[in-house]
Every structure is written in structure tokens, then in C-alpha cells.
Amino acid sequence: MTLPGRWHLSHLSLYRRLMIWLLCPLAVLVAIMLLQAWFASREAADRAFDRLLDAASLSIAEQVRWQQNRLWMDLPPSALEMLATDASERVFYALYDAHGDFVTGNRSLPSLPASDSGQMSYGTVTSDGMAVRLGVLRSRLEGWDRSDRFEVRVAQTLEGREALANRLFLSSLINIVIIAVLAVAVVLLSARFALEPLTRLRRAIRQRNPRTLAPLELPLPRELAELRRALNELLARMRRVRANQERFIGDASHQLRTPLAGLSARAELALRQTDPADWHAALTTMHDTVTKTARLAGQLLSLTRLNNPEATPARAPLSLSALAQRVVRESYTRYHRRGVDLGVELPVDEVTVSATDWQLEEALNNLIENAANYGATQVTVRVDMAPPRLSVEDDGPGIPESQRLLVLRPFHRGEETGSGTGLGLAIVDSIARAHDIHLSLRDARPDHPARPGLCVELGFLDDSNWHTATLGTASARDEAECPEPDTEPAEDAQSTSAGATRRGGNDGQET
Amino acid sequence: MSMSRLFAIAGAGHVVRRWVVISLLTFAMPAGAATLHYAATTGAPQPLTLYGVLDPPQVEPLLDAFHRQHPDVALTYYNLDSMTLHQRVLAERESPRADVVLSPAMPWQYQLANEGLSSPVTSATTANWPRWARWRHELFGFTFEPIVMVYRRDLASRLAPPKSHAELLSLLEAHGHELDGRVVTYDPRRSGAGYTYAIEDARISARYWDLVEALGRSHAALETTTSAMLKGLSDGRYWIGYNLIGSYAQAYVETHPELAMVVPRDYALVLQRLALVSRNAPHPATARRFLDFLLSRSTQHLLAKQTTLGAVHPGIEGPGTAASLRERLGDAIRPVEIGPGLLATLDTLKRQTLLEQWQQAFDSDSPLPADDTDVVPSSTAITPRFPAVSAPSSEEPSAP
Numbered sequence: 001m002t003l004p005g006r007w008h009l010s011h012l013s014l015y016r017r018l019m020i021w022l023l024c025p026l027a028v029l030v031a032i033m034l035l036q037a038w039f040a041s042r043e044a045a046d047r048a049f050d051r052l053l054d055a056a057s058l059s060i061a062e063q064v065r066w067q068q069n070r071l072w073m074d075l076p077p078s079a080l081e082m083l084a085t086d087a088s089e090r091v092f093y094a095l096y097d098a099h100g101d102f103v104t105g106n107r108s109l110p111s112l113p114a115s116d117s118g119q120m121s122y123g124t125v126t127s128d129g130m131a132v133r134l135g136v137l138r139s140r141l142e143g144w145d146r147s148d149r150f151e152v153r154v155a156q157t158l159e160g161r162e163a164l165a166n167r168l169f170l171s172s173l174i175n176i177v178i179i180a181v182l183a184v185a186v187v188l189l190s191a192r193f194a195l196e197p198l199t200r201l202r203r204a205i206r207q208r209n210p211r212t213l214a215p216l217e218l219p220l221p222r223e224l225a226e227l228r229r230a231l232n233e234l235l236a237r238m239r240r241v242r243a244n245q246e247r248f249i250g251d252a253s254h255q256l257r258t259p260l261a262g263l264s265a266r267a268e269l270a271l272r273q274t275d276p277a278d279w280h281a282a283l284t285t286m287h288d289t290v291t292k293t294a295r296l297a298g299q300l301l302s303l304t305r306l307n308n309p310e311a312t313p314a315r316a317p318l319s320l321s322a323l324a325q326r327v328v329r330e331s332y333t334r335y336h337r338r339g340v341d342l343g344v345e346l347p348v349d350e351v352t353v354s355a356t357d358w359q360l361e362e363a364l365n366n367l368i369e370n371a372a373n374y375g376a377t378q379v380t381v382r383v384d385m386a387p388p389r390l391s392v393e394d395d396g397p398g399i400p401e402s403q404r405l406l407v408l409r410p411f412h413r414g415e416e417t418g419s420g421t422g423l424g425l426a427i428v429d430s431i432a433r434a435h436d437i438h439l440s441l442r443d444a445r446p447d448h449p450a451r452p453g454l455c456v457e458l459g460f461l462d463d464s465n466w467h468t469a470t471l472g473t474a475s476a477r478d479e480a481e482c483p484e485p486d487t488e489p490a491e492d493a494q495s496t497s498a499g500a501t502r503r504g505g506n507d508g509q510e511t
Numbered sequence: 512m513s514m515s516r517l518f519a520i521a522g523a524g525h526v527v528r529r530w531v532v533i534s535l536l537t538f539a540m541p542a543g544a545a546t547l548h549y550a551a552t553t554g555a556p557q558p559l560t561l562y563g564v565l566d567p568p569q570v571e572p573l574l575d576a577f578h579r580q581h582p583d584v585a586l587t588y589y590n591l592d593s594m595t596l597h598q599r600v601l602a603e604r605e606s607p608r609a610d611v612v613l614s615p616a617m618p619w620q621y622q623l624a625n626e627g628l629s630s631p632v633t634s635a636t637t638a639n640w641p642r643w644a645r646w647r648h649e650l651f652g653f654t655f656e657p658i659v660m661v662y663r664r665d666l667a668s669r670l671a672p673p674k675s676h677a678e679l680l681s682l683l684e685a686h687g688h689e690l691d692g693r694v695v696t697y698d699p700r701r702s703g704a705g706y707t708y709a710i711e712d713a714r715i716s717a718r719y720w721d722l723v724e725a726l727g728r729s730h731a732a733l734e735t736t737t738s739a740m741l742k743g744l745s746d747g748r749y750w751i752g753y754n755l756i757g758s759y760a761q762a763y764v765e766t767h768p769e770l771a772m773v774v775p776r777d778y779a780l781v782l783q784r785l786a787l788v789s790r791n792a793p794h795p796a797t798a799r800r801f802l803d804f805l806l807s808r809s810t811q812h813l814l815a816k817q818t819t820l821g822a823v824h825p826g827i828e829g830p831g832t833a834a835s836l837r838e839r840l841g842d843a844i845r846p847v848e849i850g851p852g853l854l855a856t857l858d859t860l861k862r863q864t865l866l867e868q869w870q871q872a873f874d875s876d877s878p879l880p881a882d883d884t885d886v887v888p889s890s891t892a893i894t895p896r897f898p899a900v901s902a903p904s905s906e907e908p909s910a911p
Contacts, residue, residue, distance in 0.1 A: 072864070
């Protein structure tokens with residue numbers, strides 16, 4: 001497996017997908033929360049400590065007065081002391097007059113642009129190589145005679161607020177980490193829990209006896225119940241396929257054993273004779289039987305070949321008229337000798353379909369043979385144009401409505417008459433499936449209830465909608481390997497209506 | 512009025528700095544200064560430079576002990592007066608010569624540290640130093656010196672000697688005439704130390720101003736140094752001295768039996784010498800070793816036993832320690848807080864306000880003639896060039 005292939009999304013395990021889709025957003029969320037907590041803690045610490053600057057500068061401003069023709073201030077030590085918290089910040093203060101001239105203080109401090117809210121403005125500045133938080137209070141003297149403006153500027157170093165911000169952030173960090181850990185734990189647990197039915201299903205499938213095709217019985221959530229149903233449907237189909245195959249093998253063995261037993265008995269009888277004339281008669285009979293058996297074996301072989309889903313013979317454009325003409329011409333004499341009137345009806349124009357030549361020929365031969373075997377005296381091969389259709393009509397006894405599905409099964413034993421192998425219609429059905437041909441059986445002469453006859457139609461799909469038609473019959477093709485179900489006729493009827501309508505009318509096939 | 516004019520000139524901070532430069536030219540080496548040098552006796556010499564305001568008799572036991580413990584250090588100690596020390600440190604702020612600066616002028620020392628001219632020292636010793644005696648890890652109070660009263664023993668025969676500020680006030684109020692000119696204290700206008708104590712006194716009690724008025728009424732003498740006061744007391748010129756530095760007074764009283772020292776019972780200010788390691792100190796590692804030494808248990812023990820400076824170390828008890836003083840006086844002990852409140856002390860307008868108030872209180876009874884002669888030159892004549900911003904003067908101990 002190549003690297004890109006391994007990372008392709010469709011190969012990613014469900015668990016990993018869940019993890020990626022849950023944990024990635026969670027990580028992003030946590031990162032955002034941390035970032036937000038960081039800024040929030042800075043802001044909270046600044047707010048708390050700016051209150052100190054506020055209080056200190058107000059307390060200083062209260063002491064500012066006009067004395068000796070100048071701004072005067074009796075600096076309260078408590079104002080400076082309140083600026084130094086547990087972190088022992090360095091403290092600076094200065095008083096400036098209306099002209100921005102230094103009046104008193106322990107350091108020259110810069111001014112700040114006036115803020116929109118309140119008298120105080122705050123800012124972090126660098127003073128003398130030291131980062132300090134500066135608060136500037138704009139005020140004016142309150143007296144009867146003078147109302148000079150002045151500015152009180154106080155500053156403190158940042159140790160205290162940084163310590164507070166870090167403490168606040170640390171507590172948020174702990175909270176966020178706890179939440180994140182819990183969230184991850186919940187995600188892991190819930191993913192495991194949510195995927196647990198999948199594991200159960202896998203285990204149930206793995207623990208099954210490989211030979212059993214019994215349906216899966218275990219409680220599953222809705223999403224997986226659908227999968228289970230699909231699986232059970234597949235299993236059911238496989239069960240039917242296997243049943244059909246077993247029956248087919250059984251039937252085939254039986255069909256082969258009967259002539260072989262006959263051969264054996266005839267040979268034994270002949271061996272007891274001494275007259276070469278008897279031997280000759282026996283050999284003649286045996287030869288007939290062997291020929292018939294060989295034909296049976298050939299048909300079995302072709303049925304098996306047709307039902308092999310691996311082998312899809314190439315199709316080629318094929319003229320239905322030419323095919324019908326050829327088949328009728330080749331076998332006319334043979335059927336004529338048996339008293340069967342074989343005819344062909346063709347449209348004026350050529351009808352061309354895409355099909356495998358030899359398969360269609362075989363289907364046609366089988367249909368004619370089948371009709372002849374079941375007592376028809378008149379068999380007509382007809383080709384229609386739109387839609388392209390090949391049909392074989394006879395005037396035989398027909399097949400009752402209820403039997404029509406069953407006769408498509410190999411070795412169907414309706415009535416033990418006739419001389420066919422019991423495979424003719426099964427082969428036709430297989431060929432029809434392989435070609436996506438719509439196979440339908442109906443009465444040829446509905447106005448003759450005693451001998452309604454049988455009309456087998458092979459309806460070709462138009463070439464123009466070939467592809468959609470192929471897709472549409474996909475479900476029917478699932479069963480292509482199985483000539484005919486018998487266990488669940490109801491389901492079969494469904495698929496028949498979706499794909500091919502197979503009806504047959506016959507009182508049975510020859511043995 | 513003349514006073515305040517002068518202060519107004521010295522007011523702004525930038526003026527102060529310019530003056531520092533001038534001071535270096537004019538006060539290159541004050542008279543009281545002395546330099547001690549200890550040569551390294553072993554190994555490669557590790558130089559170390561100290562600036563201090565401690566005269567040889569007090570500092571020698573300390574430096575001897577350091578030399579014994581660290582013989583590889585070549586130590587140079589410059590004894591300066593506190594103002595010179597402050598100006599020198601400011602002048603050398605970019606490339607300091609001193610590794611460690613020791614000074615009792617707490618506001619000035621605090622101002623240096625607040626400006627960031629100190630560097631943090633973190634070691635096991637400094638980390639365990641009591642919080643009230645340090646600021647960050649940059650400023651360490653290593654002595655514990657109460658501000659005391661000293662009186663002559665023969666006073667006791669006539670009057671009850673004061674044991675507290677309140678008693679001193681009532682004594683002055685009751686016997687103002689007898690004590691006229693017999694009480695001595697700091698002149699806060701001319702002495703930085705006196706100013707510092709005045710401001711702290713005023714913060715503690717509003718009755719301080721009554722005391723100043725009473726002092727003014729009895730025409731108290733004003734001196735600028737503790738040693739001058741002690742000398743006057745010993746000579747018999749003064750009977751009672753108020754606000755003397757305990758460490759000097761104690762040493763002096765021990766050799767002068769006619770004097771007695773009282774730590775006021777109602778409250779006693781306590782001065783701490785503050786040590787800091789210079790930012791960009793030329794020998795930072797050795798400076799840290801010195802600081803560790805200074806704050807170590809053994810050195811503090813030595814301070815308690817062999818000097819009158821007092822020990823801060825919480826693990827040491829007995830006479831001459833903060834613990835014993837606290838035990839004796841309890842809550843009355845008021846160490847000057849090492850905090851930004853000290854900066855207010857240095858504010859020029861604050862200083863002017865306080866001194867004017869002090870002057871008013873002191874002169875309330877008998878207006879000084881100086882108030883009438885509102886002429887600037889005359890005031891410069893009585894005040895030396897620097898007192899407007901001066902730090903406390905160097906305190907000389909008594910002669911041994």
C-alpha cells in the first residue's frame with residue numbers, strides 16, 4: 001500500500017476518524033480558551049492594580065493646593081505605601097502643573113493622552129530603562145480663587161500585576177486542563193462505547209462456522225442493523241445459491257446415473273445372449289442412450305459455463321433476422337421429419353442487437369427443441385423491430401400460470417413426459433440473464449383454453465439505454481449463478497418483476 | 512520664609528542631580544572620612560569595596576570578623592558621611608565603584624533602591640531574613656538601633672526623669688522654666704536624621720506638635736549630631752537629650768556614668784542600617800559573600816555582643832538584639848518601615864511643609880528674629896549650602 005493510499009480518508013479507521021474530528025476541534029477550543037484566559041488574567045490584574053494607581057493619585061491630588069504662589073502638595077506617605085503591594089513594587093510619583101512643568105516628585109514621568117472614561121488614563125511605559133505602569137490623573141484646584149489644572153502621575157513596576165496575572169492564569173489553566181482531560185476521557189470512552197457494537201458484529205462474524213450461512217442474530221443499533229440486514233440478505237441469497245447448486249448437482253448426478261444404469265443393465269442383458277443379432281440390437285440401443293447422455297452432459301456443461309460469473313463472452317453486433325433464418329434453415333428438415341412445422345417471421349428491416357452469437361443460437365435451438373418436445377405441431381420463430389425482440393410460439397399444451405417460474409429451473413419435474421433433458425428453458429434463462437434480456441412466457445393462443453400454446457419472448461433492451469438498463473438489472477444478476485430459486489418464491493417474484501419476467505407454460509419437460 | 516525660598520529653589524529633582532556633581536567637586540573627601548583596607552592573605556585576592564557610615568570603632572569588629580572568615584578578600588572600606596555617600600552613589604550610578612553600600616539614612620538608601628541602583632541578592636540567608644527588615648531582595652536592614660532619650664543622673668534628684676514621650680511633654684509643661692535651655696534635640700532643618708525622626712514622630716502622634724511647642728517654649732538647644740548632644744550632656748550644658756541614636760548613646764553612656772539612657776516606653780522609633788549591593792557592582796560575587804556574612808547568625812551575634820548596633824537576626828536573643836528590645840517594649844517598638852512611605856520623606860514640598868510646621872510650632876511663643884529678616888542672603892548665611900536636601904550627617908561616636 002502506498003503512502004498516500006494509507007492516508008486516504010477512506011482507509012482511516014472509524015475510531016481514528018472520530019478521534020480526529022473530536023480531538024482536533026477540542027484542541028483548538030482549548031487553545032482558544034487558554035489564549036482567552038491569558039488575556040483575561042492580564043486584563044483582570046491590570047484592572048485590579050490600576051485601582052491602586054487610581055486611589056493613590058486621588059489621595060495625592062487631594063493634597064494639592066495653592067500656596068506661596070505655586071502649586072503645593074503635602075505628600076501623604078500612605079498614598080505611596082498603597083502602591084507597594086506584597087510584591088514590593090518600585091514606586092514613582094510626580095506632580096506637574098498646567099504647563100507641564102515638573103513641580104515635585106521622585107522621577108520625571110511622561111504624560112499620557114487623555115482617556116475617554118474618567119479623569120485617569122493608564123499606560124505601560126518604559127521610564128529610565130524600567131517598564132512601569134503609569135497612571136495620570138488630570139485634575140484642577142478647587143478653591144475660591146484659583147482653579148489651576150495639574151496632573152498627578154504615579155507609576156509602579158509590574159511585579160505585582162504580573163504575579164497576580166500569572167496566578168489567575170494558573171488557576172484558569174488548571175481548570176481548563178481538568179476540563180480538557182475530562183473531555184478527552186469522555187471522547188475516548190464514548191467513541192469506544194459507540195464503536196463497541198461494531199466490534200461485537202465483527203466478533204460475531206469471525207466466530208461463525210465458515211460453513212454456516214444462517215442469518216446473524218445479535219442486537220445492534222439502527223445504523224448497524226441495516227448492515228446486518230444487508231448481510232443477512234446476502235447470506236440468504238448465498239443459501240439459495242448453495243441450495244440450488246446442491247440440487248443442481250444432485251439432479252445432474254441423477255440424470256446421468258439413470259442412462260448409465262440403463263446402459264449397464266442393457267449390456268448385462270446382452271452379455272447373456274449369444275446371438276450376435278441381439279448384441280447388435282443392444283449396441284444400437286446403447287448407442288442411442290450414450291448419444292442422449294452425451295447431449296445431456298453437453299447441456300450441463302454449457303449451463304455451468306453460462307452460470308460462471310467470471311466468464312463474460314464478448315458481444316458483437318448481431319442480426320436477429322439472419323440468426324433466426326439460419327437456425328430455422330439448419331433444423332427445418334429435422335423437425336419436419338418429426339412432424340413439426342417450423343416457420344420464421346421476419347420484419348422488413350434488419351434488426352441488430354449486441355449479443356454473443358453462439359449463445360443466442362443455442363437459446364433459440366433450445367426453445368425450438370423444447371416446443372417440439374412438448375407436443376407442438378407448429379413452431380414459429382418471430383423477429384420484431386421495436387423494441388428488438390425474438391420470440392418462439394408454439395401450439396402445444398402450454399404451461400399453467402403457476403408453473404411458469406418453476407420451469408425455468410433446471411431439471412424441473414412437472415410431468416415426466418417428453419424426451420428433453422429438462423435443461424432447455426434453464427439454459428435459455430441463463431442466456432437471457434447474461435444478456436440482460438427480458439424473458440417472458442405467455443399463452444400464445446389465449447382463445448384456445450384447451451391448448452393455449454406457449455410464446456417465449458426474448459426482449460432486447462434498446463442500445464441507447466444500455467447502461468442504465470444494466471444498472472437497473474443488477475439485483476437480478478446477483479442470482480445469475482443460480483438458475484432458479486425455490487426456497488423463497490416471494491422474494492424471487494420481486495426480483496423477477498425488477499429484472500426479467502420469466503414465465504413458462506408447459507405440462508412438464510421430458511426426462 | 513527665607514527657608515522656604517531656598518527649599519523652593521532646591522525643589523525639583525533635576526536640580527538635585529546637578530547639585531550632586533557640584534558636591535563631588537566641593538566635598539571630595541569630608542573631614543570625618545576614613546578608609547580602612549584589609550589585604551588578602553591567602554590565594555588570589557578578591558577585591559571588595561564598601562561605602563559606609565560607620566566609624567572605625569564600630570565597624571572594625573565587623574570587618575575583622577569578615578577578614579578572618581574570608582581571608583582571600585581584599586577589602587576596602589570608605590567611611591563617608593551619609594550625604595556624601597548618597598551623592599557619590601548617585602554620581603557613580605552607571606559604573607559604581609562600591610560593591611556594597613551601608614547607610615543609616617533610610618529614606619535616601621530606599622530612594623537608591625527604588626531607582627533600581629541596587630541588585631537583588633538571593634541566598635538562603637537573605638531569603639530567611641525577616642520581611643519587616645528587608646525590601647524585595649535588594650535592601651536589608653542589618654542593625655536595630657532605637658531612638659532614645661539620655662538624661663543626666665543628677666537630674667533624677669530634682670525631677671523625675673522622663674521615661675516616655677508623654678512624660679517628657681508633661682515634664683516640659685510642668686517645669687519649663689527650670690529646664691529652659693537644658694533640653695537638647697536634633698535640628699530637623701539642618702540634620703537629615705533629625706528631619707527623618709521628626710516626620711516619623713509626627714506620623715505616629717499628633718501630640719508631637721505639642722512636644723515641639725513645649726521644646727520651643729523652653730528654648731531647647733538644637734544640634735546636628737548625636738555626638739554633639741552627648742558631649743553637651745556630659746559637659747553638663749544639657750540635662751535631657753531627646754531623639755538620640757541609641758547605638759551611639761549606649762556606647763557613650765557605658766563610659767560616662769553620669770549619663771543614663773532611656774528607650775521611651777510609649778513608642779520607640781527604631782533605625783535600621785540598610786545594606787544594598789550595587790547594580791553593576793564590580794565584584795558581585797564577593798559583594799554577595801559580604802552580604803551573606805553580614806546577615807549570618809554569627810555576624811549578627813557579633814553585632815549584638817561587640818557593638819551597640821543591635822542584631823536583627825530572629826534566631827538570636829539576649830541583650831542588644833531586636834528580640835530582647837521587642838520583649839522589653841512590646842508594641843512600643845516602631846521600626847521605621849522600609850517602604851515607599853520613605854519616599855514621601857524625601858519629597859521637597861513635603862519637607863518644606865513639615866519644616867515650616869515645625870518652625871511654627873517651635874517658635875509659637877517667641878517669634879524668631881530670623882522671620883523678620885526675610886532676606887535670602889542672610890538665610891544662606893545661616894544654612895550651609897546643602898541642608899535643603901541634606902541627608903543626616905555622619906554620626907560620630909563618642910571618643911573611646
